[in-house]
Amino acid sequence: MIQVLIVEDDPMVAMLNQQFIEQIDQVKIVGNVKNVEQAMTILKEQPVDLMLLDVYLPGMTGIEFLAEMRKEKIETSVILITAADDVLTVKKAINYGVVDYLIKPFSFERFKLAYERFIDLRKITGKEKVTNQSMLDKFFLSANEREQEEQLDLPKGLSRLTLRKVAKSIEQIKQPFSTEDLANQILISRISTKKYLLFLVEIGYLTEEIEYREIGRPVTLYQSNPSFTASIERYQ
Structure with missing residues (x-):
């Protein structure tokens, strides 16, 4: 309030x-x-x-x-x-x-x-101790300048439509998740899902950590980064 x-x-x-x-x-x-x-x-x-x-x-x-x-x-x-x-x-x-x-x-x-x-x-x-350029631009840039800053190019092979679908699914997941977890939820291949996850880690939207299990290979788990939730906006 x-x-x-x-x-x-x-x-x-x-x-x-x-x-x-x-x-x-x-x-x-x-x-x-x-x-x-x-x-x-x-x-x-x-x-x-x-x-x-x-x-x-x-x-x-x-x-x-x-x-x-x-x-x-x-x-x-x-x-x-x-x-x-x-x-x-x-x-x-x-x-x-x-x-x-x-x-x-x-x-x-x-x-x-x-x-x-x-x-x-x-x-x-x-309350956040850090910020990012996207959040700062919302305040300091004019509407015209913000419009020019919008719609940044995605890496080759990624689409905005799928990125929005990936981001929406991630918002619904409340705990760390694997590539397979997300792929099963959005119904695209693990290879394609991995590409989007790597991109989201690169822009700071996600954090990643490796979980070592008693049986089988280590698993990379992803989680939303609260300090950089706005970093995805100019790519959607």
């Missing part, structure tokens, strides 16, 4: 922001306040994942509040929502690391894009 704090002194805008947030799943509004004093109290009392922050607020501007948050080492992500469209304000907001900058009035579709940007950032800076 994503904890969201709204900081907006205009009641109509505050209500609109809340209505937008309530249209998104797995989100909880922990406060809808009118000034930075109330906001700071909530930030110090409970975890807040995302703050929707206005610039023009009584007592202290949103930009000044961002500076105060950084001094207090509060790392809550911020989407700035404001009528301020001057370059200096935008530059300061960027320097303080806001996730996005929305100029009033804006549509729900644009708001949702800002929220998705926050989710992308949260994924690449969350």
Whole structure:
């Protein structure tokens, strides 16, 4: 559940922001306040994942509040929502690391894009200790740049359709599996299955280890690598 704090002194805008947030799943509004004093109290009392922050607020501007948050080492992500469209304000907001900058009035579709940007950032800076280029590109590249990065060529002999089938089957397997296990599930030859498994190991999507058994040859077992689940996306 994503904890969201709204900081907006205009009641109509505050209500609109809340209505937008309530249209998104797995989100909880922990406060809808009118000034930075109330906001700071909530930030110090409970975890807040995302703050929707206005610039023009009584007592202290949103930009000044961002500076105060950084001094207090509060790392809550911020989407700035404001009528301020001057370059200096935008530059300061960027320097303080806001996730996005929305100029009033804006549509729900644009708001949702800002929220998705926050989710992308949260994924690449969350609990995992490592990331990968595919995950980073989702956040840092524009839509056009991401499109150009998509659909990377597969090694000769592999097809996207079969790769999607292999990946879907792997997602359903909850324990380490062998080439034979997967081949039996997707109903293609072990030789073909092995080619896809070797490719997925190469891009980091799978890890492999050898299991030595009392009888028979050692068996190579494969397992999904949680840190690199996005590495397959540009090949499908």
